[in-house]
Amino acid sequence: MERFRRIIQLLSAFFANSRLFVTPSNPIYRGPLKHVCFPGLNCYSCPASPWACPLGALQNVLSNFKANLSAGKFNIGFYIIGSLGIIGSLIGRMPCGWFCPFGLLQDLLFKVRLPKLEFWRPLSFGRYVALFGLVIILPMFWLDRFGFGQTWFCKYICPAGTLEAGLPLLAMVPELRSMVGTLFFSKLTILLLFIVWSMVTLRPFCRAICPLGLIFGFFNRFSWLRLKFNRDTCVDCYACELVCPTGVYFATGKDDINSTKCIRCFRCYSLCPGGAVTIEFSSIMKGRYEGIEGSDCNQEQRQA
């Protein structure tokens, strides 16, 4: 399963950045695919990206909310929220584990042979600050005198933007180099911090900051695809907790197996010797449960 996931991650990273012929005179793709948000952190100012970034698009819509409202347009990002919700309601936070290029980068960086550090769990509240503070509240309510907000998360934090767009554009377009200032160096420092941190801790950005992961994570408990932990068949080996990349400690009861932190990598499902972790599907068309391997719902269906 892990090798299959890595292949999907690599294919997805290529798919997300599949614009191969980039020229300095035309650094940004301007075709029809830019209407569609890619379900992962992938900057839309990246020269190789043919897709839009859902977080960047959402902040742009919210930062223009008041101005649009004054012009008689109620635009709050139904399309962006809706498309994220469709993916979330089907597979929860699975895009983080399988499709996100920045997630893949962190997975690969963790393979560097260095002493490893535990993630300090209270830092995961940073995701809420990033989502509600930097993506929603500040862009919507911290407005200039013309009624426009800023894309706070993209502008001041997003390391994916610095890596995928800032650095390649500086390399490609010499005119941009004269515009580099404090903001760029502060963002570069954030990127370097996360690169180093990713070498010693698994998925630090996903666990501490990522607002997109939190949005998908909200769906984990309600999505069509879910995980189920059966305490009765657990052999208390805690292998699931050792291999979990985001520290979801469900065997010891600290977390729910469908916590917002779970990125659906299915390592726990693959490794569980007692088969205590199962994958469940709730049928969207029929509205009933169907599970893989002896889940309670399957037993109920069999009894019926």
Add this chain to the structure above:
Amino acid sequence: MKSKIPRFIFYFFCLLTLLGIILGEPQGVFKKAVALCLSCIGIG
């Protein structure tokens, strides 16, 4: 009731997406996504 939650959520977000498309939001996403965002990449 529990089993109906995902179906309801899925259809709700399908409707939300449809509403966004009717309101012309994909065009707005497109306009922002094709412009080089200097502040977003930390240059401007």
